[in-house]
């Protein structure tokens with residue numbers, strides 16, 4: 071018998087992925103309860119820091135391209151429904167030596183999917199985007215559709231839309247454990263107990279704490295973001311003149327940057343951080359970390375070498391192969407897991423929400439999800 075605390079689906083974690091799943095399920099008339107340990111959007115997980123890149127010529131693997139194409143549509147739909155600006159298209163550059171994983175991978179995806187793109191030499195990049203100074207032995211893949219998402223606004227809009235469609239969302243209510251048997255999943259929180267036919271776990275960097283019986287190979291990695299004021303030629307960093315840019319340099323090192331949306335030029339390394347846990351992560355930023363980022367700014371974005379405006383810490387949760395994990399719990403088919411996203415998942419949030427809703431409803435997958443299965 072159904073009671074007030076019985077739902078079709080419970081979602082543990084309402085950050086980027088969980089809020090999107092709540093929205094898609096509620097929109098389809100499914101009775102959803104979403105629970106979060108904090109009040110999203112918040113700055114303690116993986117979805118804060120003003121901006122996220124969305125790009126289509128996906129260097130990590132061509133299989134992501136149809137998913138990101140659907141994500142573009144869904145972000146635009148959410149913008150319309152919420153009357154909020156969430157996505158600014160700036161175009162994007164993947165810059166590095168021709169054989170680098172970044173450049174070769176972006177090119178492979180662009181060619182495999184027939185995406186609009188151009189190959190630019192270092193001097194063409196410098197002439198067209200004077201804020202960026204690639205070395206002569208570098209080249210770039212230019213893609214016109216790439217751009218910037220505003221993650222806090224995206225999550226606020228998704229949460230509001232989920233509620234509008236009837237989802238029950240409870241904040242500051244951490245899930246402590248669950249027990250699954252047959253068609254019932256019992257979820258215990260700090261405030262009570264709930265039942266549902268299915269549970270979706272989208273707890274990001276906390277996913278391990280909800281899956282104590284699994285020996286998970288995931289690693290939480292500390293990431294530092296910096297905002298620098300332009301020292302000269304500030305107009306070169308305006309969104310109309312400066313695309314999002316990712317760089318591979320000195321072998322395998324990666325960094326990325328954004329145009330200036332008013333808070334400074336945001337720059338960060340991609341995967342250069344210390345391994346940690348979300349409970350113990352060092353939130354303060356050391357002067358040497360600023361200096362290391364500034365050295366890269368001086369080298370490749372020299373006009374951005376002005377005063378430091380801010381530095382903050384965020385976390386990636388990485389799988390061993392750097393892809394996502396979207397699959398059922400290996401022992402409990404009533405439990406679906408969609409974490410981690412290895413530091414590149416935000417752009418896909420609405421499409422992952424849609425995919426999770428499809429799986430819960432037993433619909434055939436609309437994308438190839440093999441890469442994301444439990445192995």
Ligand SMILES: Cc1cc2nc3c(=O)[nH]c(=O)nc-3n(C[C@H](O)[C@H](O)[C@H](O)COP(=O)(O)OP(=O)(O)OC[C@H]3O[C@@H](n4cnc5c(N)ncnc54)[C@H](O)[C@@H]3O)c2cc1C
Nearest residue numbers: 083085086087107115116123245274276384411415416417
């Ligand atoms: C510095 C940085 C830069 C990035 N840049 C990009 C980028 O440019 N483009 C891109 O696409 N991706 C990017 N990413 C990756 C992307 O932001 C993440 O993959 C995505 O935000 C993760 O979303 P999530 O829903 O898994 O996690 P989160 O948004 O962190 O959500 C997890 C939620 O679960 C809740 N929770 C945890 N435990 C419990 C519990 N026991 N009970 C209830 N709730 C719980 C948390 O409070 C949290 O709200 C970046 C990540 C970082 C850190």
